[in-house]
Amino acid sequence: MQKSLENQAVLWRLRVAIDAPLAVNFDYLAPADTTPSDVGLRVVVPFGSGRRVGLILAVLPLSGDGTAADAPAADQLKPAESILRDLPPMPADWISLCLFAASYYQAAPGEALLQAIPTGLRKPDPVKRRALKAVSKAEHEAPMQPALTAGQTAVLDDLLPRLNGYSANLLFGITGSGKTEVYLRLIEAVLAQGKQVLLLVPEINLTPLLEARVTQRFPHVPVVSLHSEVTEAARARHFAAALTGEAHIVIGTRLAVFTPMPKLGLIIIDEEHDPAYKQLEGMRYHARDLAVWRAHQVGVPVVLGSATPSPESWANVQSGRYQRLDLPERAHADAVLPAMTLLDTRRMTLDEGLSAQLLEELAQGLAAKEQSLLFINRRGYAPVLTCTACGWVSNCRRCAAHRVVHSLDRTLRCHHCGDTSPIPRQCPDCGNADLRPLGRGTQRVEESLRKHFPQARILRVDRDVATTRKQWEVLEAQIRSQDVDILVGTQMLAKGHDFPALTRVCVVGADAGLFAADWRAPERLFAQLMQVAGRAGRADRPGRVIVQTEHPDHALYQCLLRHDTPAFLDLELTARQQAGFPPYAAQAIVRAEAKQIDNVLDFLQRIRGLVPQEQHPEVFIYDPVPMRMVRLAGRERAQLLLESPSRIALQNFLNQWLPMISAGRGMTRGHAPGGVRWGVEVDPLEC
Ligand code: ZN
Numbered sequence: 001m002q003k004s005l006e007n008q009a010v011l012w013r014l015r016v017a018i019d020a021p022l023a024v025n026f027d028y029l030a031p032a033d034t035t036p037s038d039v040g041l042r043v044v045v046p047f048g049s050g051r052r053v054g055l056i057l058a059v060l061p062l063s064g065d066g067t068a069a070d071a072p073a074a075d076q077l078k079p080a081e082s083i084l085r086d087l088p089p090m091p092a093d094w095i096s097l098c099l100f101a102a103s104y105y106q107a108a109p110g111e112a113l114l115q116a117i118p119t120g121l122r123k124p125d126p127v128k129r130r131a132l133k134a135v136s137k138a139e140h141e142a143p144m145q146p147a148l149t150a151g152q153t154a155v156l157d158d159l160l161p162r163l164n165g166y167s168a169n170l171l172f173g174i175t176g177s178g179k180t181e182v183y184l185r186l187i188e189a190v191l192a193q194g195k196q197v198l199l200l201v202p203e204i205n206l207t208p209l210l211e212a213r214v215t216q217r218f219p220h221v222p223v224v225s226l227h228s229e230v231t232e233a234a235r236a237r238h239f240a241a242a243l244t245g246e247a248h249i250v251i252g253t254r255l256a257v258f259t260p261m262p263k264l265g266l267i268i269i270d271e272e273h274d275p276a277y278k279q280l281e282g283m284r285y286h287a288r289d290l291a292v293w294r295a296h297q298v299g300v301p302v303v304l305g306s307a308t309p310s311p312e313s314w315a316n317v318q319s320g321r322y323q324r325l326d327l328p329e330r331a332h333a334d335a336v337l338p339a340m341t342l343l344d345t346r347r348m349t350l351d352e353g354l355s356a357q358l359l360e361e362l363a364q365g366l367a368a369k370e371q372s373l374l375f376i377n378r379r380g381y382a383p384v385l386t387c388t389a390c391g392w393v394s395n396c397r398r399c400a401a402h403r404v405v406h407s408l409d410r411t412l413r414c415h416h417c418g419d420t421s422p423i424p425r426q427c428p429d430c431g432n433a434d435l436r437p438l439g440r441g442t443q444r445v446e447e448s449l450r451k452h453f454p455q456a457r458i459l460r461v462d463r464d465v466a467t468t469r470k471q472w473e474v475l476e477a478q479i480r481s482q483d484v485d486i487l488v489g490t491q492m493l494a495k496g497h498d499f500p501a502l503t504r505v506c507v508v509g510a511d512a513g514l515f516a517a518d519w520r521a522p523e524r525l526f527a528q529l530m531q532v533a534g535r536a537g538r539a540d541r542p543g544r545v546i547v548q549t550e551h552p553d554h555a556l557y558q559c560l561l562r563h564d565t566p567a568f569l570d571l572e573l574t575a576r577q578q579a580g581f582p583p584y585a586a587q588a589i590v591r592a593e594a595k596q597i598d599n600v601l602d603f604l605q606r607i608r609g610l611v612p613q614e615q616h617p618e619v620f621i622y623d624p625v626p627m628r629m630v631r632l633a634g635r636e637r638a639q640l641l642l643e644s645p646s647r648i649a650l651q652n653f654l655n656q657w658l659p660m661i662s663a664g665r666g667m668t669r670g671h672a673p674g675g676v677r678w679g680v681e682v683d684p685l686e687c
């Protein structure tokens with residue numbers, strides 16, 4: 001469209017997305033310098049009593065009413081203040097991605113769009129930009145590339161010719177099989193085409209590791225990282241560098257899936273099975289699923305790497321949506337899989353939960369001057385404190401959960417709401433002084449190991465000692481430099497780290513995951529155990545893995561014993577198919593909370609009846625039920641599960657039903673009478 005009247009300053013209206021929980025966008029009079037190519041730029045507009053930065057979604061003729069029938073007339077429009085031209089416009093595919101996420105995960109489009117932009121770029125003033133420095137020192141030359149294994153060669157021969165179009169690929173490779181080397185070769189090929197690469201990792205702790213390998217291999221290529229520990233200013237800078245195309249490689253956690261990359265050529269999702277890819281606040285998206293959608297939309301390959309793929313991805317392989325590529329051998333020719341042993345403890349006397357055989361294994365490790373890991377996925381000293389006289393237990397005052405005994409600072413701590421108080425000297429109910437900790441966590445195991453092996457250097461690694469990435473890096477250096485004989489740790493230690501001297505992994509307390517109420521617990525347990533087992537043994541030192549269990553015949557352990565991940569996944573999927581669980585059904589959950597559970601259940605019962613069941617035969621709404629942990633931080637919680645054999649039917653129903661809920665008397669999106677707060681989650685990981 002051309003300007004038809006030369007002297008008329010304002011010819012356009014801007015349709016602007018604002019970060020607000022509203023389904024609509026807002027129209028403003030365009031500033032004089034507006035052109036139709038300003039779609040995707042940030043714009044400062046008056047909103048309510050203040051100013052906001054919004055995103056231009058459309059530049060429309062002022063006279064017409066644009067696309068929406070309810071667009072306000074020109075004389076009712078407020079003028080936009082100014083268009084920010086410090087950065088190129090957000091690419092159209094990025095806007096589509098955010099809008100898709102908003103519609104699929106039932107969030108407001110303005111929230112999805114603006115919250116995907118770092119806060120530094122959501123201020124009414126242009127950002128100060130700094131030229132991006134390559135992360136590593138330029139004097140380094142790229143190291144020699146290692147020779148490829150037969151497996152790596154086969155995978156690359158398959159993938160490299162397919163870089164110029166969409167394909168979804170599950171790279172299934174056991175720990176140590178060299179998935180990272182495959183990533184690096186793919187990145188190299190994509191960079192050579194002048195394109196950008198997005199590399200997603202589940203955890204902040206894993207970003208420096210991968211970043212180091214990437215920058216070593218490509219010392220002259222600008223790499224940026226995006227995760228929650230990057231400072232606000234740096235995040236804005238990195239985001240901008242990706243948007244301008246200056247950054248060629250973006251490494252980040254789930255939020256990085258929303259990085260604008262105009263020359264995107266490849267997406268890699270490492271540890272694709274990891275639940276950390278799911279966002280659990282605000283818009284509850286799954287970064288892996290969005291990344292696959294994004295790859296499809298832009299027409300680039302996506303590679304999902306894992307040693308223990310998610311059942312969802314495995315099902316996508318079975319249905320032909322994903323292509324499976326295997327790395328069946330460890331990268332070092334002489335490295336062998338660790339020997340797995342199940343230690344049946346049913347007829348054994350245990351000392352503080354540890355069997356004599358397990359202690360003997362650790363003693364052998366010490367004698368051989370090799371590192372051992374005792375894996376127990378529970379932090380603290382003991383999960384609960386009890387009174388031997390009256391049965392009092394250390395419940396949390398605000399949650400339906402026990403408070404955990406922490407021995408170092410002698411506190412009782414709730415792992416859900418953080419409520420902390422000193423360990424009482426006597427029972428608060430009966431005054432009895434004989435209070436006993438029940439069960440065990442990392443601290444208690446550490447204590448008993450110190451008694452058994454007073455000469456050993458023992459290090460505990462869990463969220464209590466490694467809260468920040470810095471702390472973790474210090475511990476990791478200690479482990480790598482072999483200043484540690486026995487590690488006691490949680491799943492923190494299981495992921496992606498390479499400890500060359502570690503030969504023995506002993507697992508205790510794993511049985512709890514077999515019979516948990518959450519039907520995804522076995523899948524997580526299996527992934528954890530396979531990962532932690534993968535830490536044991538390297539080239540010249542074969543590893544040993546010993547699992548203490550009272551259920552040695554359980555199918556999960558039998559698959560573990562044989563290192564047979566495909567068999568485990570097939571079993572899981574068969575069970576899910578029989579039970580009608582995802583991925584064979586689509587689910588959504590409405591969760592609500594208030595001071596009193598009755599208000600919550602009333603609310604859920606009411607919204608359940610808003611549309612009669614016969615009007616949505618394909619979507620089944622279960623009865624409202626209190627959540628497994630009904631009380632959290634003083635509020636009581638319940639949920640409504642929706643299920644459908646068809647994802648589309650479920651989406652259609654949500655699109656019709658959720659606005660009806662919000663339109664009810666006294667209701668808004670997220671709030672209802674009786675002090676009820678509510679929200680919806682599509683594809684929940686826990687229900
Ligand atoms: Zn008592």
Ligand code: ZN
Binds near residue numbers: 401415419633
């Ligand atoms: Zn609590």
